[in-house]
Every structure is written in C-alpha cells, then in structure tokens.
Amino acid sequence: MPEQKIKGTPLSQGISYGRSFLYEAIPFTKRSVEIRKEDVEKELVRFKKALKKTKESLEKLKESVKRRLGDEKAGIIEAHILMLEDPMFVDNIETTIKEGNSAEDAVFLTTMKIKSMFEEIPDPYLRERAADVEDVGSRLYRNLIGAKDLFLLDVREPLIVVAKDLAPSELIAISENNVVGLVLSQGGPTSHTAIIAKSLNLPTVSGIEMSLIPENCFLIVDGTKGEVVVNPSQSTLACARAKIEKLRREQREALSLKDLPAVTLDGLKVELWGNIAHPNEAGDVLSFGGSGIGLFRTEFLFMNRNDPPNEDEQFEAYRKTLSDMSPYPVVIRTMDAGGDKEIPYLNIPKEDNPFLGYRALRIGLTEEHLLLTQIRALLRSSSFGNLYIMFPMVSSIWEVRKAKDLIQKATCQLEKEGINYGTFKVGIMIEIPSAAIMAEELAKEVDFFSLGTNDLTQYALAVDRGNAKVSRWYDHLHPAVLRLVAMTSQATKKQGIELGICGEMASDPLALPFLLGLGLDELSMSPSAIPKIKRLVRKFRADTARRIAQKVLSMREANEIRKYLEEAISQL
Template identity: 40%
Template sequence: MLKGIPAAPGIVVGKAFVFGKEDLDVAPIDITEDQVPLEISRFEDALIQTRQEIIALQKKIAADMGSEHGEVFDAHLLVLEDRMLIEEVISRVKKEKLNIDYIFSQVLKRYAHVFSKIEDEYLKERISDINDVGRRILRNLLGRMRKGLAELEDEVVVVAHDLSPSDTASMHKNRVKGFITDIGGKTSHTAIMAKSLEIPAVVGLEIATEQIKNGDIVIVDGASGTVIVSPDADTLKKYQVQEEKLKGQTETLAAIRNLPAQTTDGRHVTLAANIEFPDEIPSVLEHGADGVGLYRTEYFYMNRKDLPVEDEQFEAYKNLATTFGDKPVIVRTLDLGGDKFISQFNLPKEMSPFMGWRAIRFCLGRPDIFKTQLRAILRASVFGNLKIMFPMISGVEELRRAKEMVEEAKKELKGRGIAYNAGIEIGAMIEVPSAALTSDVLAREVGFFSIGTNDLIQYALAVDRTNEKIAYLYEPTHPAVLRLVKNVVEAGHRANIWVGMCGEMSSEPSLAILLLGLGLDEFSMPSASLLEIKNVIRAISYETAKKIAEEALGLATGQEVNTFLTSRLKDLLPQMYGN
C-alpha cells in the first residue's frame, strides 16, 4: 500500500502502464570550428519544429476540451522564446566546441536544478513546463519519436514519475482509467487536469515507478490518496465492488442534477461550488451548482514575475459573472500566506505562517494590491451577481477597514466614470475562533457569513492541518468545532443574514445532515461532491435533521459524533452507504 496526495476523487482497479522516463542522455562529441554553424542551424530547426508541434497540440486540445485547457501550452511557447536559454546554448557551443544536443541537455539540467531549489511551490511545479519543452526539443534534435498516451490501445492506469501537461492533456479519457505519479502536488497541472477529466488520480507517491511494474494490478483511491499494488483476492474484490457501486451511484445522482436541493418538508438550501481555476467552470455547470460559493483568486498571482493588473483581473471576473448570470459568485479577496507563498511579495519567513501576515492582514498592509483587486471586482459586478468576501477576519476593526477600502475603490471608479454595482453584497469568512465567538457583532456589518472550516478547525484545536504527525487530532466533529459552527449560524440568523460554509466539512455526506439541522443556508464544495450532498438533503426532512443535530451536540467526543452521524446516514440511504 502506497500513500500519496489525493489529486482527483474516485476508485479504479486496472492494469498498470508504466510511462517511463525517456533515456535522453546525450554523450559529448567534439566538433570543429567549421561545424559550429551547422550545429546552431540544427538547434534552430529543432526549435521551429517544436513550436509547430506545440501549436498543433494546443489547437487540438482546445478543440477537444475547451480553450482554457489549450492555454496551458502558452507557458511552453514562452520557454521556446526564452532568449537567455537560447543564447546560453549557442554561446556554449561556440566556446566549448561540443555537439548542440549535448550542450542543450546540460543547459536544460541546469535550469531544472535551479527551479527545483525554489521554495515557492507554485514556481517549483513549473519545472514540468521546462522539462516538457526541453524533452521535445531534444527528441527533435536526436530524431526520435515517442509514443504518447493518446495512442494507448488498452484500458490502463498510467504510472509515471511525472506527467507533463501535454502528456495529461492528450490522453484518451476512455483508455486511461486513472493515474499516479511520483511527484506533483494538488496545484500541479496534472492534478488540475485530472479533476477536470474526473479521472481518479494520486500524486506525490515518490516511489510508485520503483514499486510498480507494467501489467501489475493496481487500485487507485483518489479520495484518500491510497494506491494498492498487486492486491490479494479479498482486497481486490472489495475495491471492485466499491468501484461498481460508485458507477451505479454516479448514474443515480445524475438523475437529480436539475432538481432543487430541498428537504422532504420543503426547506431549500443553496448548493454552490468552490473553484480556483477557470478550468473548473465546466465541471461546476455540469454538476448543476446554484453558483460559486468560493472563488479563490490567488491563482492570478501564481507562476509569474509581475503582479496582475486591474484590466487582467477585470476580464477574468467579468467572464465568471457572465458565465453564471443571475447565479451568485462569491469572490474571496486575495488570501496569501499560510501554505500559499508568492515569491515576488517577499513575504517574511515566519515561525507560524498560518497565524502570521496573511489574507486580510496582508491586503490591509498592501492597499495598492488590495484596491487593484477590489476595483476589478467592482467593475465586473455589473455583468452578473458577484459578491465580495474577506478571508481570515478576526475582529470588527479589520472588517470595517476592509469595507472602507471598498468604498475608496468605488470612489476611484466613480471618478473615472466607470460603472459598478453600488450595492454589491459583502461578506466575511468565519475561520478564526475570535470571529466565531463575536459573530453577533460581525453580523451587523455584512450581508452574509461563510464558515471556512479548514482553518477554523486547526485554530480551534491547535492542530496544524499540514502536519501528518498530528493529523489524527484534526477532527471536524469535535464538540468545540460544532459549538462554534452553531454559534455562527445562530448569530447570523438573528441578524437576518444568510450563513454558508465553504470548508471541506460541507462536502461530507454524514456532516451534511448535521449542518442542515443546525440551519446552514448554503453549502459550497468541490463540484464533484455537489450531487452527493444534494441527494442527502433531498432524502431527509428538516425537522429530522434538527433532532439529529441536537443529539449530536450532546455527545462528548468527536468520535462519538462521527459514529452517530455515520449510523444515521446509513439508515437514511442504505442503498448508498450501507455495508
């Protein structure tokens, strides 16, 4: 059994296809002065050929999967136009009098080494762009062809050290049942593409290519990040049953896609989606979301050396607003810090980054960056139903300062004669215990709350959610967490504002019963979970959910709550959650 990072949910059982690393090692060969121009000409031809290949692939992917997927290859084309890289190769050939393919391979290794040392995880993961383009150029220099994943003839689980964007984008969905990689994280192109294609995937396994051979039977559990190699008969049967069960459940859930998220006694709740990248929008629409409950905007600032300008952000928000029309789209303002760092901001290294200069604290400290984003959101607000949400509010002073910034941004736009929605709704994320405990005060200042349970749990329980050694202490069902949630919902309702949740808690079926019973108005989650939660809500009455929530709040431990809610869920939907 191997444990990695969950990249895309689902269970699949299949034969492994080890998509091995290419042997592109090149030996140095001495050349004469007369041969230098010929070597440089070969290099230039390889660059032209590689550019043609990437443009052709970009067009194919855009046509097959949508233009947003084709945009992945813009970064590859930029690598091809990197004058520093090209000039370094040509200069070294002239100086060292060695074959161009060897020189290029050495320069490529140096670039890869430099990027691997960068601490910024988003920039570090862009090494795949450099390697992908570099391997294409080397193949063209060496006159070699490579069989791609698009040419697979059998259904397989792809196993690779890494999958480049072009590898992932070109694979045939009907043939690739799932994939696993040695490296990569949740923000890698591979993980993003896997979610979009809804192919179960696990990344960051480190030793998968060492432990798995071609033809091995493997089980991929994309939800838990587990891979089982050569399972015994009992384990295989167990997962095959689960795989078939999931297929049947998917068909069952598809039937309720266009039905409202409404209890048997008529209470309606909003089911929205969390998104970070434009690539995810088609999946949100496909799963019948009522809108976007959390639009993370950090991606604008990732994988780049400059800051995004107002017009660039405006176009992205405008696209989102027009796509969803009257459906609400909640744009969370920039939430950097914690486990999300951007090199160009030179954020200080902190002993406790999750409790440091991050999120709204960073934005208030950099009004130039903050107001640029606010103006872009306000400009786009006339094209749809956009809302603004501030992250990591810890008290009313921060909230009031943030709202003042919004008013300043409005005045600046008015002075420029630019239209905006003067009545745009503003909300606060409740993810700090101090905010949860003073939510009655905060509720007077905003139009809605959205509970960010990922951080709220770790702050309330003093558990770093990224530390595997204490992961067992991270309990969404801990009585303290449930009481904080209850307090926020009740405070919001007393102030006549609606209360949602955008943390992972909202996508758990057993917890959906409890949250419904506590009176939560909106559930926001990854789009793949929407129909499952809708199914739970449509199967229960609000009155029953309230009684279950009341009983759960009387239990002493998180484990007792979890056991109780799991039992109620099985009673409610035995065909889906029964043994």
Template identity: 40%
Template sequence: MLVKEGKSVFNGVAIGKIFVYRKADKAVSQNQVEDTTAEMARFEAAKEKAMSQLKGLYEKALKDVGEEEAMIFDVHQMLLDDLDYNESIQNIIENDKMNAEYAVFMTCEQFAAMFLSMDDDYMRGRAADVKDISERVISILNGSQVSPEAMPEPVIILAEDLAPSETVQFEKDKLLALVTQKGSANSHTAILARTMNIPSLVSTDVEVDPDYDGKMAVVDGFAGLLYIDPDEETLTKMYEKKGRADQQRALLQEMKGKETVTKSGKHIHLYSNIGGIQDVDAVLENDAEGIGLFRSEFLYLECDDYPSEEVQFEAYKTVLSRMGGKKVIIRTLDIGADKQIGYFDLPKEENPALGYRAIRICLTREEVFRTQLRALYRASAYGTLSIMFPMIISVKEILRIKEIVEEVKLELAREDKPVGNVELGIMIETPAAAVISDLLAPYVDFFSIGTNDLSQYTLAIDRQNQSLDNFFDPHHEAILRLIQVTIENAHKYGAWCGICGELGADMELTQRFIQMGIDELSVSPGYTLALRKRIREC
C-alpha cells in the first residue's frame, strides 16, 4: 500500500480505480511497417472507436445544446467515413508501407490544405474538422487519448495538473475524485472540483505513473491523503468513514425548505456558483435560492470556436427556465490569467493575472461582448436575470458598459425581441474597486465580491503558486476591511452586496460577514445546506 499526502480542496471519501490522465501526445512518428494488413486493421479499429465516440458526443450535445450545434459531430462522422479520406490513408499504409498514425497525419495535412484553398467560407471551415477527427484517430492509435469517452467507469483522476478547460470536459457521473501532483487550493480547477462536489487533492506528492492506471485507490479529502492499493484494514476504515460522511450529508437534508435566517431574523440570500447547464441539477438538489455566479466563460472553454449568439442564448435560456423564476446572476466572459482559450489568440504575457483579461477583453473586442449581451438580454425574457461584469476598476468602464448595453437593447427592440428587467452589477475583485466603491455604487444595482482575486491582489500572492500557500492568509485583516468598506458603500447608495468567492463558504467567517451587513452569499452547491445550518445558528 502506498500513502501519499496532498492538500484537500473538498472533503469527502472516494473509493475506486485510478485513471491516469496524460496530456495527449501530438507528435507523430514516421515508421516503416512490414505487415500492412495488420496496420490497416489497427486503423480500422481506431476509426471504429472514434466513430463510436463521435456518436456519443452527438447524443450528448443534442441533449445539452440542441440539434443545430450537435450537427458538428454528425459532420465529423461523415468526414471520417469519407471514401477519399479513407483511400488516401489506405494507399499510404499499403503502397508506402507507413504506420497508420503517419498515414492519418499526412492525409489530414493534404485534406486540410485542400479545404483552406477553397473560396467558400463553409468549405474552408472544414479544414479544422478534418484536423479534429484526424487528431482523435491518432490519439487512439498511439494510446495518448485522454478524453472523457476513454474513461470506462467512474474513476479517480490522477494527473500532473489540470487546466479549467480540461476539467470541464469530464462527465460528472464518471468522476469519483480528482488528484493532481501540482496545483493550488485556490486555483480555478480546485473551484471546479468544489462545484462538482467531489473529493479532491492538489499538490500531492505522487508520481503520475502509468502503472497506477486501473489500481484500486482511496481519496480521503478530510485528511488530505491518497491510498494506492489499500490493504483490507485501511479499506474497511475508509468505507466506514465514507459511510459517516454520507450520513452527515443526509442529516443536512433536513435544511431543505427552511429559511436562511439568523436567530435574530435577518435573512441572507443563499445562492450557488456554477460553471454550466450541467450544474443546475446540483443547485436544485441543494435547495439554493438562486444562482449567484454563472461562470459564462466555461461555455467558451467547451467550444472550439467563438460560441454563436444562438448557442449562448439557448444555454442561458435553459438555465433561467430551469430555475423557475429564481434569480440567476450571470458573469460576462472572464478569460485570461489561468483561463486561456486558443481561438482567442491572446498575447503571451509576463504576468497574465495583471494583464489582458475579463472586461478588458470585452471592451476591446466589442463584437464578442455584444454577441454575449444580445444572448443574455434575449434570454432574460425567460426568467429573473442579473448580469455582472468582472475586473472593474473605474467608473469610466461602467459608463462604457452601460452605453453598449443600451445600444444592444435598442437593437433588440428594433428586432421586436422581448427582454426582461435586468439588474446590472459589478464584481469587486481589486483593492482599487473596493477603495472607490463609493464612486462605483451609484451606477449599479449590486456588488458581488470576488474574494479569490481580491485576496491575491491585496496580499500580492499568486493564487496559482502552490509554493506560496503557506504565506496565503484568507482571513488577513486587510481583506476583511476591504470587504467591510465595500458593503458599507453599497448600502449607502442603495445597492445590495454579496460574496461569490470562496470565502463565502468559510464557516469561520460567516458570523463576521453577517455583522458586516452582507446581503447574499453564493457558494458551490455542495456547501449550500451546511452554510444554511451555520447561518441559522448565528
């Protein structure tokens, strides 16, 4: 039995097999083969597996985003089955006696170049599709595929590190736990793990060894331990510990349907943070009053190109409709820093956390911003929508945002598209915004304090840097004073104020936040009932 120590980012016990997540190896080697029949059989088997995966992706997309967007996976199946494409691969294998990976790669290059040379925009767009299907087949052939479809059953993911774009691709029902060798407890991947309500460890002293693949393991999120090949005694103890944790969660179910009020009768709005449509079930299951943070950037992370207005509209409409009139606060696109999206082609920066991100991208790439705002306002007719804008540091930014918002609303009115009454708010994530919150408050309906970024900027500690975890103090008095002044200034000008960062779920601070006058707390769905219990005890 191996016992490895890590930093827990979500409590709980998970027991199951390890799935070693490896970055896809995109390098393709060129090798001569003697047995071309066997090599063709390898290609056909990989093609068949790729087809099966694409069919699965089509069905999932059909359910999640609708037929129009699901059709891309139908197109991929047709391209993969294309006669010319397959004959090219066959010729390279049989006539040139080359390995299947190289045959697929060369065919991909030829077909992509052919599509790119065409005048028709639609046909030019097929170049990316050919590359997509070819990379899928190559990754199956060389054994480097790490996609969710490769996971045979619910597993414990073991990885060196996980970017948000990688974490978001996993099927929640296939995940028992996440364990990473690197990573910080304050990273976005950690936040996603908490949203998914699964035990997770980061900064774990474990090698990402392929030999661990398929081995039985236990993740103890309470103690921050990973057991690989646990002995019978340990396994028995962990099953008992898991049973107690499950029982405790069951007791919290008694909090469902109860008001989130303090003993003195003060009501606190208790909302949930989510990353996508798939998280709405968790919000409803945990009886949150609404959604306090919908991270809309994950819609972009899941796409290979800018999501269209229709794709976004359908996603926002679905969430609003499912919430049945409860408030849904959607944050506009917040990428940059650790959330990189290839097709945005963002410049390389020395310090991306202080760079081109969030509202700075939206106000300099207005076509992207306007598309999102149009989708949001169209969706607002189907529920109770509030919109908040991230990384605001000046009144000038708010005034420009409101100008664009009015222009978008006028466009929609001219098109006879109905919109609802939408609250507008901003995130307080920098010391600058907190200090001038008295100047910002008159222009908005609410503040939402993003304590993750506020903490890192106030303490000058990169939340992604695990070597600085010992210096990071989320209870630092400077942070708490900035929160206090923000709440006071919001109330002075008739705005309400909430917290949507990780500190919102810190039970040690709940009493203090209430004393400060906080109106709302938005946390990962899994914390909702425990926080309701804590508030009712204050």
C-alpha cells in the first residue's frame, strides 16, 4: 500500500512513529443468546474467568493511578474492584446465567438492573454511582467477548493507538505500555484527553476516521501539524526521525535553561507559571523552572466525595501550596463547578447547555455559604505565601462587586474571631466575551486579570470545545479571539493592573510572539511545557514580537495567521 497522508486536528505536539493498534469501542448491549441447560456450567466458568481477568486488570490500573495521581483517584478504581466482589452483583449474574442466558447477556442485564436501582436513589451522590456500575459491567463484558484490553498490552515495539475516543483513565492506563502516539476520531484541543496527552508527551491527532487506518500498519503521527502518515516511505520516515532527534535536542536545551529567567534578547521579562489541580503538584512547577502558579483548580478538592470540603480541609490545601511556593505567587481560582465538571452533591440540574448554564461563580453567588467558606479558608492561608484570589466566569461588574462583598464579609468574621490573615490580591478570569468587551470597566474593580482562552474561544466562536464534529471551527488563533485578547491587554495597561493567561494558548509556541508582543505579565501552563516556552522566549526580541502582534491583528483569517506565525517561529 503506498504512502498516504491524512489531515486531522493537532491535540498534543510532537512526532512519533510505530505500528497501529486499533482499539474498537464495543457496544454494551444485550445479544439475546439463549443457552442450553447442559451449557450453563460452561457459561459460569467463562464468567468466573472473565471476572478474575477484570479484577487483575483493575488492580494493575489502581497501582498505576496511585503512582501518577495519588490515593484519592486510586480510590475510584478500588471501588470498582470492590463492586466485582459484591455478592449482589456476582450472585445476580450467576443466577441470570442459570436462567438460560449467556454470560454476556447476564452481565448486561444485571448491570442495567443495578444501575437503574442506583438511579432511583434520592441521594444525588449515590445516584451518580450508577455510572460506576455501568463502567464495571462494561469492562467485564469486554473481557467476556475477548475484546482487547489496552492496559494488559504486552508489546515490545512502539504502538500508535487508533481509537474513536479514549477516557482519561484509559489514557493513563495505557501510557505505561509502549504507546508512543494517539490517533482519535473525536476530541478537541482542550478536552481532558488532550490535556492528559500533553502532560504525558504523547503526540496526538484527532478528527481521523478509524476506517482510514489499517490494523498493524506503520504510522507517523505529527501532533504539531495535525497529520498522520500511513505506510510512510523510507525518505518520509528518515525525515520524521530527523525531526524527532531535533525535538529531543530542543527539549534537552530547554531543560538546561530551566533555572534561568524567561527574558527576551532585548531584556523583556515574562513570568512563566504552572497550572495545577492538587497541592502536591506545586513541586512540578518548581522542578520545571516555573516562577509561580497561575491557576490552582480548586474544584478538584470538591470532587469524588459526598459533601464539600470544610474550611479546615481547604485551608490545609491552600496553606501547603502557598508555603511550598513561597515567595512566588499562587493564583487560586474559586470553585469552577458545572459545565463538564460534575459535583453530584451540589444538585446542579441537568441542562441542555451546561456551559451556558449554572456554573462557576454563578453557583458561588447563589450558594453563598459555599463561596464564603472557601474565601475564609483562602484568607486564613494568605499569611503563608503570596496569594492571588481569582473568580471564574465573570460576565458583569455586579458579580465582581458581590464577590468582593463576600471577601469583606469574611475579613470581618475573621477579625471578630481573632483569626489572622495576610495580604492578598483579587482578580477575575476573562473567559466570556462580555468581560473582554467590558475589560476597561472591570479593571477598575480588581488587581489582576487572567485570560481563560479555552472558554473565551468556545464562547466567541460558538463552538463546543468537546465536540469533535465542530473541532475544525475551534481555533484560539481566530482573529476574533486574538482581538478580544488584545482588547483586554489594552484595558489592563490603561488601568495599570496585571494580566496573565492560563488557557491552552499560553503553551502554544505559535501564540507566543503574539502574547509577548502584547506585553502580558505572565503565561501559565502545564508545568512540563514551561521549559519549551522559556527556550523560545529567550530566542525572541520584544520589538520583533510587537511588530508580529500588530501584523497579526490586521489579518482576517486564522489560516493566514497560523502560516505567518509558523514562518516567524521557523526563523528562530
């Protein structure tokens, strides 16, 4: 078969090559296979073998998750293992087999029966466990029908996994095997799968139909260009190998610069900070040469539990992070629940458009006790480091003033109780177009802005960033998005407040000259991306970046902008 190039959407940068491994999603459904009485024992044996294999797979997955994400996340997998040992689950399946059903149908029927029982429980946290029941049942079902188990792969040569989509847990599971790249049919640049692929340095391209990739063929995945090469020629493969070696040299060079400042050739300094979701990740920011935390996603403290963390629990998490990072700044975002982050005990109603619904600061201003508790914990922690408090999803001035009133209320309470607190700054995320348009007025109310370009792009372009069907329309280099960013930058300079960015644009090398040219104070990104961006900053001149930014703002098409920026970067 001759060489074939297929264009897709870049999700995670880098280049890799290997054999294709097609991971087909198996429909979890009743197959309506009746078995004879004399075959019942055989079906029970098949079920017990699949049960044993599923438990072994989950045990390995639990250890992997524990090493990478800690005990809390591993607890989710442990709960799945315990479900496989639950007599209600196991005995029900065996009884259903004895009634004349195949092992597959017995697993499906029992799973759906128990799932529906959970869905009828009034308690929202327990009701959400219905999804866990289905996850466990479908894993068992896959093993019964002999589907490939990604985690149990035992291969020596590099693999490119080709799939419709992968859950973040599946991606973490396979990353310890010899998987060097991903080709997906679904998923946008800011999906959770894309973010994890970046953190694992797995080149990834989406928007490619699985039917276009044969099983066990040779592939090159270019996650920078968004291109997959099927059956590459020797010359194409040699070119890819040269690019990979060049990237490795650049990575080594970038890591050697990690302790140096991010300063341009003509003396403009920009702070490079890290995005984290847990206090234990603060060390990663420092180890990659970051000089602060630009986004601590506190909603992850609220997830995978049946009630919100109390004030003391939150205080300890914030205190540890601030202490570990001191004297560097730590921007802590108040809970950003809703949208794609479900927290069952908040009783957020099912919505047709959750990204436009009841989420983030809207929840905090409605459920004031939740936000007030968080603010009290933040203020108490402010004595231990350089605290920036940030409110998400601001669309109007009244929201900022209401949030500031809660800060005032918290300070009064703490003073009356004789509890000390230190100094802190207050800021907001600019991620809704109305906030960018009103940036000059909003800048009078706060100490800093942080651009949340993932949502800003989504809302400005009316593109669901998790919907693969419209992923080609999602582009943070769209001129409308860049003009909103420039508008925000002008407002902060006029009012004299700080401006940073914590969206995926911050780690995009193509966007760097534009952001430098606007004079942003800090760029915050996944810690592992900091060395690469620092290396590029140190190769630029600020006056060149300013010219590039002005040129970009005069352009009308994203493709034109992308091509121009690619040329600018290549000249380095």
